Amino acid sequence: MKPRVYLGAVVCAVLMAAPRAFAHHSFAMFDTAKRVTMSGTVTAFEWTNPHAYIEIDIPDEKGVVKHWSVELGSTSILMQAGWKFNDIKVGDKITVVLSPLRSGEAGGLLAQVTLRDGRVLGNGPGRVGGQP
Amino acid sequence: MKRPAVLVSLWAVVAALWTVATVLRPVGAAAQTPPDLSGVWAPYRAGRGADPKLNPPPPTPIVLKPQYAKPYEARRAAEDEATKRGEPLGTAAVQCVPYGFPRMMAVALYPAEIIQRPSQITIVTEAFSEVRRVYMNQPQLPIDEVPPGYYGHSVGKWDGETLVIDTVGIKESVLGYQNTPHSGQMRITERIRLVTPDMLHDQITVEDPLVLEKPFTYTLAYRRMPGYKMVEFVCENNREYLDEKGAVKMKLREK
Numbered sequence: 193m194k195p196r197v198y199l200g201a202v203v204c205a206v207l208m209a210a211p212r213a214f215a216h217h218s219f220a221m222f223d224t225a226k227r228v229t230m231s232g233t234v235t236a237f238e239w240t241n242p243h244a245y246i247e248i249d250i251p252d253e254k255g256v257v258k259h260w261s262v263e264l265g266s267t268s269i270l271m272q273a274g275w276k277f278n279d280i281k282v283g284d285k286i287t288v289v290l291s292p293l294r295s296g297e298a299g300g301l302l303a304q305v306t307l308r309d310g311r312v313l314g315n316g317p318g319r320v321g322g323q324p
Numbered sequence: 325m326k327r328p329a330v331l332v333s334l335w336a337v338v339a340a341l342w343t344v345a346t347v348l349r350p351v352g353a354a355a356q357t358p359p360d361l362s363g364v365w366a367p368y369r370a371g372r373g374a375d376p377k378l379n380p381p382p383p384t385p386i387v388l389k390p391q392y393a394k395p396y397e398a399r400r401a402a403e404d405e406a407t408k409r410g411e412p413l414g415t416a417a418v419q420c421v422p423y424g425f426p427r428m429m430a431v432a433l434y435p436a437e438i439i440q441r442p443s444q445i446t447i448v449t450e451a452f453s454e455v456r457r458v459y460m461n462q463p464q465l466p467i468d469e470v471p472p473g474y475y476g477h478s479v480g481k482w483d484g485e486t487l488v489i490d491t492v493g494i495k496e497s498v499l500g501y502q503n504t505p506h507s508g509q510m511r512i513t514e515r516i517r518l519v520t521p522d523m524l525h526d527q528i529t530v531e532d533p534l535v536l537e538k539p540f541t542y543t544l545a546y547r548r549m550p551g552y553k554m555v556e557f558v559c560e561n562n563r564e565y566l567d568e569k570g571a572v573k574m575k576l577r578e579k
Contacts, residue, residue, distance in 0.1 A: 221412060240560055
C-alpha cells in the first residue's frame with residue numbers, strides 16, 4: 193500500500209491540550225500545529241512510563257522504508273482515554289496521525305491512531321476530573 | 325402462654341438501651357467522627373461544563389522578595405523564549421525526578437489516593453507514585469530536625485470537618501507552585517475539606533519569611549473517582565534528554 197502523507201497546518205485542539213495531560217515535559221519540541229498521517233507496520237509497542245511508544249516502519253512513495261518513533265502519553269492517561277496495553281501488536285498495519293519533531297528527525301507525538309480492527313484512539317487527555 | 329416476668333424485663337431493658345443508643349449516636353458521631361476522605365480523587369479544573377459553584381477560589385498573588393524575584397522572572401522569560409523556539413528547557417521531571425510536595429498535588433490529570441486512618445493519613449499520587457505521610461495529632465518537629473526532602477514532615481489534625489496539615493522540611497531544589505523558589509524556612513499549611521460529598525478542596529498556604537514578601541494561597545479541587553484503581557508509574561522508558569543547551573530532546577530508534 194502506498195503511504196498516505198498529509199501535511200496540515202490546522203491547529204488541533206486536542207494536541208494543544210495534550211501537554212497539560214502528560215506534564216512529563218514540554219511538548220514544544222513537536223510541531224503541534226502540524227499533523228502528518230502515515231501508515232506502516234508496527235515493529236514494537238512499548239506500554240511504559242513516563243510514555244508509551246509505537247515503533248513503526250513507514251514506506252515512502254517509492255517504497256523505501258523509514259523507521260519512526262512515535263511518543264504517546266503515559267499508561268494512566270492512555271487508559272483514561274480508552275486504551276488497553278495490548279491494543280497494538282508487532283506486525284500490525286496501522287495508521288498514525290502525529291505531530292512531527294521540529295528537528296525534522298523521524299519522530300513525533302501521536303494525535304490519533306487507527307488500529308488494525310478499525311478502531312480509532314486518541315492520545316488523551318483523559319476523561320477524568322472533569323475538563324482537561 | 326404467659327412469658328416469664330424476667331424475660332419481659334430483659335426485653336424492656338434491651339429495647340430501652342437500643343433506643344437511647346439510636347437517639348444519641350448521630351449527635352455524638354457528628355461531633356467526634358471526622359469525614360472519611362479515603363478514596364481516589366481526580367484533579368478537577370474549571371472550564372467547559374464545570375459547575376462554577378464548585379470551582380476553587382483564584383490564587384492570591386505570589387510576591388517574592390526582590391533578590392528572588394529577579395532570577396525567577398529571568399528564568400520564566402528564558403523558558404518562554406525557549407518554548408517559542410521549539411527547544412523547551414528541561415525540568416527535573418524530564419529526568420524522571422519526582423515533583424515532590426506541593427507540586428505533586430496537581431500533576432495534569434493524574435489522580436491522588438487518600439488512605440485515612442485515625443493515626444495517619446497517607447496520600448499517594450499517581451504520577452511517579454509519590455507518597456506523603458501525614459502523622460495525626462502530633463506536634464510538628466522543629467524545622468532544623470527535619471532532613472530536607474521531597475515530602476518533608478507533615479502533621480495533621482481535624483478542625484471540625486476540615487483536615488489541617490502542616491508541612492516543613494521541603495528541600496530547596498524542589499520547586500513550588502509555579503516553580504517558585506523557597507528557603508528551608510518554608511512552611512505549608514493545607515486545609516482540606518469536602519465541599520460536597522464527592523468534591524474536595526485543598527487550600528494551600530505557603531509561608532516563607534526569607535523568600536516571600538507575604539504568604540500566598542492557592543486552592544486545588546478534586547472530584548471523587550469511585551472504583552478507580554491507581555495505575556503504577558515506574559519511569560523505566562525515559563527517552564527524553566537534555567542537550568548541551570539544556571533543551572529537551574527525544575531519543576530515536578533505528579528500528
